[in-house]
Amino acid sequence: MDATPASLSPSSTRRSELTDRSLRIAPAQRPGAHANDAAKSGRTAISHTWRAFTRRFLWGFIPIVILTAIAWPYIPRRYVASAMIVLRPADTASAEDTQPWRQTLDEGAIQSEIDRITSPKLTDIVIRKHNLLKDPEFASPSHLSGIRSWLGAAAPAPISEAEVRRRLADHFSVQRDRKSYTIKLGFWSGDAAKAAAMTRTLLAAYLDEQMIRKRELVTRAAMLTRAEAELRGSAHRAAEAAVENLLMTSGLADTGSQVALDQRLAVLSTEAAQAHARAIEASIRLKTLRDAKAAGALDNAPEILASPTVRQLKEALAAALSKTAVLGPETQAITARITEEAERIVKAAEIELAGWRQREDIMQAEIETLSEKLILRRQNELRLEELKSRAAFTKEAYDRAVTQMLAQQARVNAVMPDAEIVTDAEEPLQPAYPQVTLTAFGSLLVAIMVGFLLAWRSLVTLFRFYHGSSTMGRNIPDHAVPDTDPMNRALQTYPPAAYRTELSTDHVSHL
Numbered sequence: 001m002d003a004t005p006a007s008l009s010p011s012s013t014r015r016s017e018l019t020d021r022s023l024r025i026a027p028a029q030r031p032g033a034h035a036n037d038a039a040k041s042g043r044t045a046i047s048h049t050w051r052a053f054t055r056r057f058l059w060g061f062i063p064i065v066i067l068t069a070i071a072w073p074y075i076p077r078r079y080v081a082s083a084m085i086v087l088r089p090a091d092t093a094s095a096e097d098t099q100p101w102r103q104t105l106d107e108g109a110i111q112s113e114i115d116r117i118t119s120p121k122l123t124d125i126v127i128r129k130h131n132l133l134k135d136p137e138f139a140s141p142s143h144l145s146g147i148r149s150w151l152g153a154a155a156p157a158p159i160s161e162a163e164v165r166r167r168l169a170d171h172f173s174v175q176r177d178r179k180s181y182t183i184k185l186g187f188w189s190g191d192a193a194k195a196a197a198m199t200r201t202l203l204a205a206y207l208d209e210q211m212i213r214k215r216e217l218v219t220r221a222a223m224l225t226r227a228e229a230e231l232r233g234s235a236h237r238a239a240e241a242a243v244e245n246l247l248m249t250s251g252l253a254d255t256g257s258q259v260a261l262d263q264r265l266a267v268l269s270t271e272a273a274q275a276h277a278r279a280i281e282a283s284i285r286l287k288t289l290r291d292a293k294a295a296g297a298l299d300n301a302p303e304i305l306a307s308p309t310v311r312q313l314k315e316a317l318a319a320a321l322s323k324t325a326v327l328g329p330e331t332q333a334i335t336a337r338i339t340e341e342a343e344r345i346v347k348a349a350e351i352e353l354a355g356w357r358q359r360e361d362i363m364q365a366e367i368e369t370l371s372e373k374l375i376l377r378r379q380n381e382l383r384l385e386e387l388k389s390r391a392a393f394t395k396e397a398y399d400r401a402v403t404q405m406l407a408q409q410a411r412v413n414a415v416m417p418d419a420e421i422v423t424d425a426e427e428p429l430q431p432a433y434p435q436v437t438l439t440a441f442g443s444l445l446v447a448i449m450v451g452f453l454l455a456w457r458s459l460v461t462l463f464r465f466y467h468g469s470s471t472m473g474r475n476i477p478d479h480a481v482p483d484t485d486p487m488n489r490a491l492q493t494y495p496p497a498a499y500r501t502e503l504s505t506d507h508v509s510h511l
Contacts, residue, residue, distance in 0.1 A: 049461050056455035064447035068439070078433035081196035082186030083203050084177075084423040087113060105181060113419075117174055117185055117206050123165055125205040126198050133159075137190055138167045172202075182422065192427045199425035210417045218415055222408035229401035236398045239391035246387060250380035258377065265370045272363030279356035286349040293346065303349065304342045313338045 087105055116122070132138045139159045174185040185202065189195040247253040285303055292301040304310050317334040452459065 046462070046465060049458050049465070053455045053458035053462065056458060057451035060450035060452075060454040061447040064450050065443060068443035068447075072434075072439070075434050075439075076190055077431035078188050078190065079192035079195045079428045080173075080186055080188040080432040081192070081199045081425045081428055082173075082184055082423075083199050083421065083425040084182060084184050085203070085419045086422050087181040087183065088418050088420060110176065110181065110183075114174055114176065114183065116209070117183070117202070118169070118172065120165060122202055122205045122209065123168055123172070126201050127161070127164060127168065129201050130194070130198060132164055132168060133161065137194075138164050138171075183419075186425060188432065192429075192431075196425045196427040203421070203425065207417045207419060207421075210419065211415055214417070215412065215415045218408065218411045222405065222412050225401065225405040225408045229398065229405045232394060232398040232401040236391065236394035239387060239394045243384065243387045243391055246380060246384050250377065250384075252377065252380055252384055261370055261374055261377070265367065265374065268363055268367045268370065272360060272367055275356050275360040275363055279353060279360050282349060282353035282356050286346070286353050289346045289349055293342075301342070303345055307341060307345055310338055310341050310345075313341065 087110060127133065141159065168187075171187050171189060172185075173188070174183065176183055185199070187195045187198040187202070189198065251257055289301055289303055292304075313334055317331060317338070
């Protein structure tokens with residue numbers, strides 16, 4: 001049986017009024033008779049809201065996608081050209097190695113090499129070679145200066161070399177690969193060929209600068225070794241000259257003089273020994289004669305008796321004494337002559353002793369002279385040996401210095417950089433920015449956000465509808481509305497009046 005207004009409870013009457021107002025139904029009409037119309041009106045409102053949401057979403061989504069597709073060819077490209085080098089550590093296997101000198105690589109040394117790569121000295125070479133002071137990519141005025149110039153505020157100031165250097169540094173990247181000796185460096189630019197060319201220029205400038213620096217060090221070391229070799233050569237020549245001078249001044253060059261001196265010394269030594277023996281004998285005879293003279297028996301001395309003159313006088317004296325008549329003067333005369341002869345023999349003995357002693361002294365003096373000559377010669381020989389040893393030492397030092405000098409010359413000719421190119425800079429085929437995948441993803445994300453931003457009111461309306469539909473059955477008690485009442489079933493199926501008002505057809509048309 002259909003429900004009448006009189007049979008409805010107060011709560012049912014209030015719900016009926018809210019439902020009629022939301023569905024724009026006259027109060028005199030009964031909602032139970034129009035349950036199907038209410039359901040159809042709700043479904044129509046939801047359909048219109050979805051269409052409005054889709055339309056507004058596409059109004060924000062499609063233009064963003066189209067604009068991205070149109071702007072894609074005009075987005076500035078960024079091409080990155082990179083090169084990779086490996087720093088070679090020092091080779092300390094041999095101190096005499098002719099390999100070029102290398103530095104010992106540690107963390108500080110590697111960082112120093114990175115600082116050398118990024119130094120203004122090398123970047124200035126890149127600027128001059130590629131004429132970046134007139135390159136629009138690096139020497140164009142800033143956007144702010146362009147705007148000021150366009151507005152007529154001030155003419156754009158010329159770009160200084162320091163500013164170009166700073167912009168070039170912004171386009172440059174250098175990094176070390178983990179904890180190894182590998183360094184990756186490169187430039188990015190809007191022109192792929194220019195990026196590769198600048199990278200190759202910087203790499204060549206770094207290697208050339210390293211070779212020049214090492215060649216200067218090796219050349220300086222070669223000059224030092226040359227100076228040392230010249231000094232050693234001068235010392236060796238002075239030692240050789242001293243040896244030659246000593247040989248000429250001391251007579252050591254004449255090897256026969258040593259033999260002659262030895263022979264003369266031997267003869268003089270023999271003669272001196274004989275003279276000394278004769279002097280001893282003469283001194284003994286003289287002593288004997290003097291003793292006999294002192295004793296008054298000089299006439300009977302063996303030396304006196306051995307004299308032929310004394311023997312003849314003795315015979316004459318004996319003959320005179322054997323005469324019968326002895327004449328005193330005759331015997332005295334013979335005796336006097338015997339005495340004179342004896343004195344003469346003593347005097348002769350003294351003279352003989354003096355002669356042998358003088359001979360011995362002369363021999364000793366000559367022996368001493370020869371000994372001095374031999375001692376001087378021996379000293380000269382020792383001096384000569386010392387000079388020869390010094391000359392040999394200086395010659396060895398000179399040869400070693402010459403060897404080091406030649407080795408340094410070889411190092412000058414064999415100077416190589418401490419870095420090895422692993423990968424040279426090549427012209428990139430694809431830009432590093434923008435990337436197709438990231439750009440497409442970003443444009444889709446922005447398009448979706450703009451679409452939701454334009455259709456947010458429809459989205460909120462749909463949310464409220466579905467949220468109200470899920471909570472309507474829990475908000476109305478079961479004992480207040482019977483299940484047999486068609487209006488109650490409509491209230492349990494659709495949202496309350498506060499939400500149904502926004503879902504009306506006129507409201508959707510307004511959206």
